[in-house]
Amino acid sequence: MITQWFFTHVDRRGGIAIALLVAIAFLVPLSNLLLPETSPLHIPTYLVSLIGKYLTYALLAVALDLVWGFCGILSLGHGAFFALGGYAMGMYLMRQIGPRGVYADPVLPDFMVFLNWKELPWFWHGFDNFWFAALMVVLVPGALAFGFGWLAFRSRVTGVYLSIITQALTYALLLAFFRNDMGFGGNNGLTDFKDILGFNIQAGTTRSMLFAATALFLALAVFVSSFIIRSKLGKVLVGVRDAESRMRFLGYRVDRYKLFVWTISAMMAGIAGALYVPQVGIINPSEFEPANSIEAVIWVAVGGRGTIIGPIIGAVLVNFGKTYFTAAFPEIWLFALGALFIIVTLFLPKGILGLYGSWRTKLADRAARKKDSAPPPVAAENVHLPEPQAAE
Amino acid sequence: MRLNRLLSVFILMLGFCCHIAQSNAQTVDDATLRPLVQALAGDNFENTTKAISDLVKTGDPRVSKILDALSAGDLYVAKADKTVFLGKRDGSDYAATDPLTGTKLDPVPRSSAEKIKVNNRLRRDIAAAIGGLTLMSDNIAERRSAAEAILKTRDPESIPLLDQAIAAEKDAGVKVLMQQAKAAAVLNSDAADDVKIAAITEVSAGNSRDALGLLTPLENVQGPVGEAAKAAIDSINTKLAFWNAIQNVVYGLSLGSVLLLAAIGLAITFGVMGVINMAHGEMVMIGAYTTFVVQQIIRTSAPGLFDYSLLIALPAAFLVSGGIGVVIERGIIRFLYGRPLETLLATWGISLVLQQAIRSWFGASNVQVGNPSWMAGSFDLGLITLTWSRLWIIVFALSVFAILQLVLKKTMLGLRMRAVTQNRRMASSMGIRTPWVDALTFGLGSGIAGIAGVALSQIDNVSPNLGQGYIIDSFMVVVFGGVGNLWGTLVGAMSLGIANKFLEPFAGAVLGKIVVLVLIILFIQKRPRGLFALKGRAIEA
Numbered sequence: 001m002i003t004q005w006f007f008t009h010v011d012r013r014g015g016i017a018i019a020l021l022v023a024i025a026f027l028v029p030l031s032n033l034l035l036p037e038t039s040p041l042h043i044p045t046y047l048v049s050l051i052g053k054y055l056t057y058a059l060l061a062v063a064l065d066l067v068w069g070f071c072g073i074l075s076l077g078h079g080a081f082f083a084l085g086g087y088a089m090g091m092y093l094m095r096q097i098g099p100r101g102v103y104a105d106p107v108l109p110d111f112m113v114f115l116n117w118k119e120l121p122w123f124w125h126g127f128d129n130f131w132f133a134a135l136m137v138v139l140v141p142g143a144l145a146f147g148f149g150w151l152a153f154r155s156r157v158t159g160v161y162l163s164i165i166t167q168a169l170t171y172a173l174l175l176a177f178f179r180n181d182m183g184f185g186g187n188n189g190l191t192d193f194k195d196i197l198g199f200n201i202q203a204g205t206t207r208s209m210l211f212a213a214t215a216l217f218l219a220l221a222v223f224v225s226s227f228i229i230r231s232k233l234g235k236v237l238v239g240v241r242d243a244e245s246r247m248r249f250l251g252y253r254v255d256r257y258k259l260f261v262w263t264i265s266a267m268m269a270g271i272a273g274a275l276y277v278p279q280v281g282i283i284n285p286s287e288f289e290p291a292n293s294i295e296a297v298i299w300v301a302v303g304g305r306g307t308i309i310g311p312i313i314g315a316v317l318v319n320f321g322k323t324y325f326t327a328a329f330p331e332i333w334l335f336a337l338g339a340l341f342i343i344v345t346l347f348l349p350k351g352i353l354g355l356y357g358s359w360r361t362k363l364a365d366r367a368a369r370k371k372d373s374a375p376p377p378v379a380a381e382n383v384h385l386p387e388p389q390a391a392e
Numbered sequence: 393m394r395l396n397r398l399l400s401v402f403i404l405m406l407g408f409c410c411h412i413a414q415s416n417a418q419t420v421d422d423a424t425l426r427p428l429v430q431a432l433a434g435d436n437f438e439n440t441t442k443a444i445s446d447l448v449k450t451g452d453p454r455v456s457k458i459l460d461a462l463s464a465g466d467l468y469v470a471k472a473d474k475t476v477f478l479g480k481r482d483g484s485d486y487a488a489t490d491p492l493t494g495t496k497l498d499p500v501p502r503s504s505a506e507k508i509k510v511n512n513r514l515r516r517d518i519a520a521a522i523g524g525l526t527l528m529s530d531n532i533a534e535r536r537s538a539a540e541a542i543l544k545t546r547d548p549e550s551i552p553l554l555d556q557a558i559a560a561e562k563d564a565g566v567k568v569l570m571q572q573a574k575a576a577a578v579l580n581s582d583a584a585d586d587v588k589i590a591a592i593t594e595v596s597a598g599n600s601r602d603a604l605g606l607l608t609p610l611e612n613v614q615g616p617v618g619e620a621a622k623a624a625i626d627s628i629n630t631k632l633a634f635w636n637a638i639q640n641v642v643y644g645l646s647l648g649s650v651l652l653l654a655a656i657g658l659a660i661t662f663g664v665m666g667v668i669n670m671a672h673g674e675m676v677m678i679g680a681y682t683t684f685v686v687q688q689i690i691r692t693s694a695p696g697l698f699d700y701s702l703l704i705a706l707p708a709a710f711l712v713s714g715g716i717g718v719v720i721e722r723g724i725i726r727f728l729y730g731r732p733l734e735t736l737l738a739t740w741g742i743s744l745v746l747q748q749a750i751r752s753w754f755g756a757s758n759v760q761v762g763n764p765s766w767m768a769g770s771f772d773l774g775l776i777t778l779t780w781s782r783l784w785i786i787v788f789a790l791s792v793f794a795i796l797q798l799v800l801k802k803t804m805l806g807l808r809m810r811a812v813t814q815n816r817r818m819a820s821s822m823g824i825r826t827p828w829v830d831a832l833t834f835g836l837g838s839g840i841a842g843i844a845g846v847a848l849s850q851i852d853n854v855s856p857n858l859g860q861g862y863i864i865d866s867f868m869v870v871v872f873g874g875v876g877n878l879w880g881t882l883v884g885a886m887s888l889g890i891a892n893k894f895l896e897p898f899a900g901a902v903l904g905k906i907v908v909l910v911l912i913i914l915f916i917q918k919r920p921r922g923l924f925a926l927k928g929r930a931i932e933a
Contacts (some may be wrong), residue, residue, distance in 0.1 A: 341741020
């Protein structure tokens, strides 16, 4: 019965993706922890963390795709929600350092002692508790997104204007978090973490568990996205994407639908950030850089906007490329990334998955013509996805 | 002054060489000076202080050298005859010189001479005294700095000297400064109230910030002096606040001009094509690098033309950036019509490529772009000092704006551009070749960005990241000002510039910028299409 409920809400691809993610959530840690290092199937810890990082990016991309691919809201500020989630987690990790910091203050993190602060600012209270911090990971980005979206969608700020003000949002946060007075460590950010939930954050076991958590959360995000998209609400969202005014004339409160999916997406991004921070060991204001948010958009575009698993493929591929290029040919990376932006928008408007889809359609077409029988079959992939059109 | 000491001094006056007195200064004959110099070797500091002030009162130019030596501890007194001499250690002796005439004396064994002691208070007195003495100098810069020194020390002792100097002074500017200094000294002395009140009037006429420093200590004095000081402080504060506001406005206008230059090209492309060109900042950057290249060529082949380098760079930058713009439009953007958000991504990609190209070509670090002589320096306007570059950039931005308005309003291209902005399909039906209008618009917008780059190369570091610093601000200007109307861009740029400068003193530069960003975000909610929005159905595509 559960499987039936599951499959009414997830399509075949989504199901495969979830199954795969759950599988690697178990297999990768097992391989890392149980297999001897000499085994060809052993995955070293650094690789576990690296893939874990890619998966948090993938989670961010899924969140972004939910608003851009399915609702036509191009956010150039999703990095802000990601970073806010990361800061919430970072604050928890900072509090866990306790007296082991350089200045050995039992309560204050090092940078506050350095700034000669006498007591913890009010917004740092409660972050010594993991569950409070975990709540903040979703609440803070969610609240910001809700407030921002409530204002923006109600006044019908759309298209390029919306993209620009989301960029302004992350830029303003970037400037704010760079300030030492903000109480978030200024441009050094938060780092030197020791442990999470009592486990040493550097240990291989912890790393594997973080990886497993990331993969499972990503699977959950895929499920939630599919659930939303396949519900009636999802149809309305696609309608908003393709013809916003028409949906409004049909009597739908477009702003509420947008606000809902926007807030959910921001919360997902926050979770992605929270999983990212313990795996890379640092969070600093550069995560708010507008360029980061735009890069996240290209992950979605490469994989295929408006598909559930495209963003995951895009995020992993692009970041793998980034890791490879920045190490092997650092001067070429920006050329490659820039060219990727241009090529994808020009030639692959539906991303890799779209390419795959049209390739299959073509094959099916040719087969049908050869047989010279019934009319060509409809491309199954595109049934629930009308052509992405101009978002304006 | 015992007679024998005097006598010995006269005996020692051998080989008197005439000290060429400085024309402006009065020379006192040695017979008068000698006992005063001897008095420096007094038994206690008080006597020495008195001797110093006596010496200073003579106004003789040699005094400053003697006092210098005293302050440096080079002035000695012989134990036997109490002669004061300038000594330098030379083995077990002091090589001695006469302090007044500069003639060499017989070496004095170290054991039979004693250094004239000075303490810190004396050194301070000496420093002030020397300051007073140079009031009589021949050199106008020295006199000016002496007057400024007294304005700082406010030593009442220097009043008579200042009186002399004021009487002798011919340069009007220095004279005013000296009168200020005298007034300051009077305020610091125990002169009568009416004298002080006159001095307050004198002081408050001068540099307001200095005057504030002089008057504040008097504010709490009882009686008419205190009241006069308080009134003067109030009026100075009002004046300062006024000029401060003017300075904020001018700085804001110059920041706004920078924003205007950076944003105006963006506004044109956005207005006509509905595309935010993310590579716009890189067009600015390329304009700045064009300036660099032009200057390099001029440096190597025609150094005399350097002052005209910017004028040569302007058309060059317009053509280079504009050409690249046309290529980008023809090569990439025209395939993305009707998909504004994807154009945004593609142009972002272009910006990355251009940045990296410039980085590979010219290196990642800043390149040196020189300022022509007419951009350097500054001038005073009332109580504020403005640099010429600041003024020029305002003039330049406004001229670009005016020229662009002319192009839009008076040329065929402008007419077509406006038609396409208002209703693309209708314009197309009327026979306007919209693709060409798009290409030329994009070229024009990019070319103007290049021109902006020439201007920005004068006030900012020219590096591959130059454009990144301006792109977000330019977006803000465009969305704030609204599309399809350049006046919106002008008003938007200037109000953002001025708002930034007025917020800075209260909130600091960074917080001020954050506040402006948040205000824009909120403003967009109120007017989703900016300040000057085009009305009509064409917009709601």
